[in-house]
Amino acid sequence: MRSLLCLFLLLAPAAARAEAFEFLAFGDMPYCSQNETPCADEQRLNVLIDRMNAAQPAFSVFVGDTKAGAEHCTDAVVADRTRRWFARFEHPLIYTPGDNEWTDCWQDRAGRFDPRERLALLRREFFPGPESLGRVTLPLERQADLDPGRRDFVENARWTYQGVVFATVHAVGSDNNRPPLQGPQPPGAAQEFPPRDAANTVWIEAAFAEAERNRAPALVFLFQADIFFRDRCGFGEYEGHVATRAALLEGARRYGRPVLLIHGDSHFFLVDLPLRGPDDRTLGNVTRMMVPGAEDIRAVRVRVDPEADQPFGFALLGDPARARGPSCP
Structure with missing residues (x-):
């Protein structure tokens, strides 16, 4: 009997090794001037998309801001122009919104x-x-389909690739559309912000639960806002991101494996370890990568080796002619 068991174990197929792969992340573009026709940065973006298609990634993710803040939020800009360049992608493209295409549209500019x-x-x-x-699509799970109480939140998506769990979270700049304590109130913010903020927290917790349940080797979150801006620059509103940061911190501490946070908003390339626990110690399993944007029209190639202790590697893709370094306003 023992010999038969040994023979069975020898003949049984070994667990498939998760293969390394590459995806692309970018955001905050094209930033056109009002009534600029043709838009020079859209033309530069089209060149970048051609290079992205040639790279043949598993997928690309756009982390919000399809327009400049000073462009009018017309259908032609917010929908028609965006649809036109989104359609150029020959591989799967996942999108999570930014503040410029909806949150800030109430402003005069x-x-x-x-x-x-x-x-x-x-x-x-x-x-x-x-x-x-x-043009080639990737199956996604959406919060609206998985949670009957959150049917409005179709933009929060989740997928798994080579065992790694990915999730988009609709957290945007301008303090996440949280009504400010002082000054002008964005129309409808008091009604819009609380349920989306709560849905984001639930979605983050669900992504960690999915990763833990499937023993995923790593987890990636993608959103628009630079939720660590105040940590770096020492000023700026942050109350709209308190719940998001808390959910990420608690989930990452429990999960223990590599977590990657990808966002835009501040327009320069940055890789660091942004999260600190209650004891003020850096959480070593959480890496943040901020994509460039605005005048710096480049994407980031993210290489993922699910079997590696440090699974993520980064390289810039595109023309660096208008790149800028870290800064605070």
């Missing part, structure tokens, strides 16, 4: 649009079902 109406437009146009954008 953006044409005084209703932010909630612009958000509804984005949800109709770019989150039609359980799959990515791009």
